[in-house]
Amino acid sequence: MPGDARPKKKTIRMIPQARTPAHEQDPAERACNFDEVNLGYLIEDAQLEAERCLMCPEQPCVAGCPVGIAIPDFIQRITARDYRGAYDVITATNLLPAVCGRVCPQESQCEGSCTVGDTLEPVAIGRLERWVGDMAIRERWSNVPYIQPSGFKVGIVGSGPAGMACAADMAKAGCEVTVFEAFHEPGGVLKYGIPDFRLPNKVVDAEIAKLEALGIRFECNTLVGRLFTVEQMVEEMGFHAVFVGTGAGYPSFMGIPGESLNGVLSANELLTRCNLMHAREFPDYDTPLQPGRRVVVIGAGNTAMDALRVSRRVGAESVRCLYRRSRAEAPARAEELHHAEEEGIEFHWLASPVELLDDGKRNVRAVRCIRMTLGEPDASGRRRPVPEAGSEFEIEADMVVYAIGTNANPIIGQTSKLQLDQRGYIATDASLATSIPGVFAGGDIVTGAATVIEAMGAGRRAARAMKAFLGLRDTDHLYCDAAVEPGSRMFGIDRAERGFARIRVPR
Amino acid sequence: MNQARVAGYEVVSRQDFSDVTFLLEVQHPQLARAARPGQFVIVMASEHGERIPLTIADYDRERGTVTLVIQAVGKTTREMQRDCRVGTRLVALVGPMGVPSHIGKARKVLCVGGGLGVAPVYPQARGYKESGAYVIGILGFRNRDLMFWEDKFRATCDELIVCTDDGSAGIKGLVTEGIRLAISKHRDIDECVAIGPPVMMKGCAEATRSSGIRTIVSLNPVMVDGTGMCGGCRVKVGETVKFACVDGPDFDGHLVDFDDLMFRLQRYRATELAATERFNENCRMRSLTGQPVVAE
Numbered sequence: 001m002p003g004d005a006r007p008k009k010k011t012i013r014m015i016p017q018a019r020t021p022a023h024e025q026d027p028a029e030r031a032c033n034f035d036e037v038n039l040g041y042l043i044e045d046a047q048l049e050a051e052r053c054l055m056c057p058e059q060p061c062v063a064g065c066p067v068g069i070a071i072p073d074f075i076q077r078i079t080a081r082d083y084r085g086a087y088d089v090i091t092a093t094n095l096l097p098a099v100c101g102r103v104c105p106q107e108s109q110c111e112g113s114c115t116v117g118d119t120l121e122p123v124a125i126g127r128l129e130r131w132v133g134d135m136a137i138r139e140r141w142s143n144v145p146y147i148q149p150s151g152f153k154v155g156i157v158g159s160g161p162a163g164m165a166c167a168a169d170m171a172k173a174g175c176e177v178t179v180f181e182a183f184h185e186p187g188g189v190l191k192y193g194i195p196d197f198r199l200p201n202k203v204v205d206a207e208i209a210k211l212e213a214l215g216i217r218f219e220c221n222t223l224v225g226r227l228f229t230v231e232q233m234v235e236e237m238g239f240h241a242v243f244v245g246t247g248a249g250y251p252s253f254m255g256i257p258g259e260s261l262n263g264v265l266s267a268n269e270l271l272t273r274c275n276l277m278h279a280r281e282f283p284d285y286d287t288p289l290q291p292g293r294r295v296v297v298i299g300a301g302n303t304a305m306d307a308l309r310v311s312r313r314v315g316a317e318s319v320r321c322l323y324r325r326s327r328a329e330a331p332a333r334a335e336e337l338h339h340a341e342e343e344g345i346e347f348h349w350l351a352s353p354v355e356l357l358d359d360g361k362r363n364v365r366a367v368r369c370i371r372m373t374l375g376e377p378d379a380s381g382r383r384r385p386v387p388e389a390g391s392e393f394e395i396e397a398d399m400v401v402y403a404i405g406t407n408a409n410p411i412i413g414q415t416s417k418l419q420l421d422q423r424g425y426i427a428t429d430a431s432l433a434t435s436i437p438g439v440f441a442g443g444d445i446v447t448g449a450a451t452v453i454e455a456m457g458a459g460r461r462a463a464r465a466m467k468a469f470l471g472l473r474d475t476d477h478l479y480c481d482a483a484v485e486p487g488s489r490m491f492g493i494d495r496a497e498r499g500f501a502r503i504r505v506p507r
Numbered sequence: 508m509n510q511a512r513v514a515g516y517e518v519v520s521r522q523d524f525s526d527v528t529f530l531l532e533v534q535h536p537q538l539a540r541a542a543r544p545g546q547f548v549i550v551m552a553s554e555h556g557e558r559i560p561l562t563i564a565d566y567d568r569e570r571g572t573v574t575l576v577i578q579a580v581g582k583t584t585r586e587m588q589r590d591c592r593v594g595t596r597l598v599a600l601v602g603p604m605g606v607p608s609h610i611g612k613a614r615k616v617l618c619v620g621g622g623l624g625v626a627p628v629y630p631q632a633r634g635y636k637e638s639g640a641y642v643i644g645i646l647g648f649r650n651r652d653l654m655f656w657e658d659k660f661r662a663t664c665d666e667l668i669v670c671t672d673d674g675s676a677g678i679k680g681l682v683t684e685g686i687r688l689a690i691s692k693h694r695d696i697d698e699c700v701a702i703g704p705p706v707m708m709k710g711c712a713e714a715t716r717s718s719g720i721r722t723i724v725s726l727n728p729v730m731v732d733g734t735g736m737c738g739g740c741r742v743k744v745g746e747t748v749k750f751a752c753v754d755g756p757d758f759d760g761h762l763v764d765f766d767d768l769m770f771r772l773q774r775y776r777a778t779e780l781a782a783t784e785r786f787n788e789n790c791r792m793r794s795l796t797g798q799p800v801v802a803e
């Protein structure tokens with residue numbers, strides 16, 4: 001309407017109806033390589049998809065995001081071609097957009113709550129987030145270069161997403177931060193677990209380089225608890241506060257007969273050998289990987305999908321997934337399940353192993369399974385699988401991979417007085433403080449195996465509590481304001497920051 | 508990027524006991540301070556290397572070093588034998604891993620080391636001695652040429668029995684022979700620590716079972732991370748499955764399923780052999796041409 005300056009409120013009819021597809025490697029081709037499957041968006045794809053956001057005033061997507069990213073705000077900036085602005089909005093809450101855009105279960109978080117999703121396919125929030133994150137890596141954007149040393153020393157145990165997020169916030173608050181990692185490379189599950197075709201190592205390395213640019217030191221090959229204890233960090237090594245983010249290692253097995261046969265291993269072992277130790281590049285790298293020709297993976301979460309697809313890529317002839325519930329209950333990200341199906345993985349829903357059979361030489365030969373039906377909902381709200389009597393059958397297999405979850409890693413519990421809960425995870429209060437003053441914990445070691453975004457959120461939550469513990473001003477808050485209110489920055493400096501003397505940390 | 512982050516851990520001394528066994532003393536003051544008997548480290552000798560577990564055979568808190576005694580059995584250990592000279596650096600060295608051995612109130616103990624197990628049993632023998640126990644050392648080697656550390660043990664143990672397969676030193680026979688000898692002489696032994704190849708530990712556990720002497724063995728399954736994360740190191744102990752790297756490596760020898768351990772150690776045999784063969788081939792080429800050969 002001429003003369004009306006107000007932008008018309010978008011309606012579902014006005015937006016591009018179809019979700020903009022991401023570019024992907026062809027299934028037949030990618031099943032033989034470790035290059036990334038989802039190639040993401042080009043600039044025109046991102047523009048088109050950003051058009052699909054209705055800018056809902058009630059923002060259900062934000063409520064669906066575990067860390068509450070200002071989603072419509074960053075999408076609006078993509079539309080306005082203010083990509084740096086979009087990045088600033090995301091990083092006000094999420095440290096790792098390039099990672100989370102790739103690995104978050106969006107369908108059960110932001111995209112699952114998106115208004116557009118009521119009628120059409122929801123806005124591809126994850127793909128947009130990733131696109132912004134990738135652009136930031138390409139353009140070498142990084143936020144908050146002004147840091148005033150606070151004089152506090154902070155130690156972080158574990159370099160997964162929880163540790164990384166906590167480290168970043170504490171470094172920005174002027175603390176001298178050291179991250180201790182047991183492995184020879186930092187990154188946690190992002191490095192050793194999630195394979196390159198889903199999350200390339202160079203993306204993780206880029207994020208770690210950004211942390212190093214904030215002045216954070218990474219000390220690898222350091223097994224905290226054994227080399228020194230958490231108590232020693234506080235009492236002898238001069239750390240004013242400590243964050244423990246050691247993840248939930250310790251893979252579970254089922255305790256059925258045959259689990260110690262050769263050829264039976266955990267998904268963590270398979271993935272660590274393959275990803276971190278580069279066994280797939282044997283003999284150029286020394287770590288061996290047993291070649292499975294007929295692989296069966298038990299479980300249907302993200303870890304199972306990764307194990308299935310890695311097995312396919314290292315040359316297995318048949319790769320089968322065994323899950324005791326049905327496809328609808330599979331906990332994996334929808335995209336991974338879909339990609340696995342495209343790559344020719346066979347799924348056996350409603351089946352559970354009861355015994356692993358021997359070839360007479362202590363190698364696994366087959367899996368004896370039983371069919372399941374779904375009964376009444378259990379404590380988790382999912383329908384409980386019930387075995388069907390007399391429905392046993394065998395699947396041939398020379399490699400059986402367990403991906404049925406993990407338990408708490410025992411090392412910190414064995415070596416410190418930190419109070420644990422009944423399951424062996426570290427007990428914390430709502431602010432993530434542990435039973436030892438100055439020691440905080442978060443991520444999988446507190447909640448049990450969860451997600452990258454939740455671990456990251458926990459790292460940031462703990463950082464907030466740590467700052468309060470140390471009596472530091474909550475700088476978080478200011479940057480948040482700066483990102484949300486346009487014009488609150490002058491020459492890249494928060495207006496609210498005027499008057500604070502700050503020094504620049506050398507990059 | 509990693510290169511800059513990992514400065515490496517310097518080898519400060521080396522000693523060759525035989526053409527397969529050698530000792531490396533590596534600088535790591537923090538590790539030397541933290542190490543306890545029974546613990547181990549994980550080592551990566553090169554950027555493309557494998558992570559291999561090695562027992563801490565000794566530690567010197569003053570010098571800030573830990574000592575590893577290594578037997579060249581396959582690709583990685585043979586490569587280390589060739590390349591780890593004084594002044595070179597290990598890319599990764601992490602530890603101390605595992606639950607330290609419990610040096611309890613035992614009054615009279617047997618410390619049994621077979622072959623390579625001789626080195627890791629040393630800190631335990633010393634630990635028991637320091638706690639005031641009467642220590643009987645029993646060391647087994649195939650022959651006299653492979654012997655090492657006899658002097659170190661003599662200085663620590665109250666009694667020492669050396670066994671060799673061919674009788675070229677000490678008594679002729681396996682360490683189990685030595686155990687029988689010790690048991691017949693001392694009726695009041697209350698503990699036995701046995702470290703060595705799985706078959707030897709199995710033999711020791713059998714040798715002490717009837718006299719009911721508590722027997723601790725140190726298990727060596729295939730490991731990757733050493734932090735409880737992969738489950739590759741799982742072993743059967745009685746009715747339960749344990750992860751040797753975080754629940755052990757010490758276990759009650761009378762409960763361990765050694766056959767299971769021995770089979771599981773063969774898991775990657777085919778690939779390991781291929782790697783060793785390729786390594787040997789490379790070494791031969793190198794010695795023929797005088798040039799290093801890079802694996803394709």
Ligand SMILES: Cc1cc2nc3c(=O)[nH]c(=O)nc-3n(C[C@H](O)[C@H](O)[C@H](O)COP(=O)(O)OP(=O)(O)OC[C@H]3O[C@@H](n4cnc5c(N)ncnc54)[C@H](O)[C@@H]3O)c2cc1C
Nearest residue numbers: 158160161162182188189224247302443444450451452455
């Ligand atoms: C194969 C796989 C696929 C997954 N896929 C997804 C996905 O697609 N989407 C998603 O959202 N989530 C996924 N997850 C889950 C997600 O990765 C985890 O929830 C998240 O990484 C937890 O982060 P964290 O920081 O708590 O621990 P981790 O990432 O586990 O990091 C802990 C770090 O601490 C180190 N550490 C442990 N003990 C010590 C010690 N004593 N001293 C020093 N360092 C120590 C470990 O080596 C590790 O590097 C996946 C998990 C796996 C295993």
Ligand SMILES: Cc1cc2nc3c(=O)[nH]c(=O)nc-3n(C[C@H](O)[C@H](O)[C@H](O)COP(=O)(O)OP(=O)(O)OC[C@H]3O[C@@H](n4cnc5c(N)ncnc54)[C@H](O)[C@@H]3O)c2cc1C
Nearest residue numbers: 559560561562577578581582583584727728729730772779
């Ligand atoms: C707790 C522990 C302590 C050990 N202490 C010592 C020690 O003090 N000195 C020493 O010489 N050796 C020790 N070992 C054994 C040593 O780790 C292996 O000999 C070494 O990994 C062989 O590697 P390779 O590439 O040279 O030989 P390969 O040809 O790869 O393997 C030869 C054999 O060594 C075993 N092995 C291979 N890879 C591993 C691995 N990652 N972890 C464990 N075993 C493996 C297997 O039985 C294999 O068949 C220890 C092992 C463990 C678990």
Ligand code: SF4
Nearest residue numbers: 053054056061114115
């Ligand atoms: S719910 Fe969907 S349409 Fe609404 S603001 Fe969020 S992303 Fe945009």
Ligand code: FES
Nearest residue numbers: 733735737738752
């Ligand atoms: S070596 Fe991986 S769990 Fe023990």
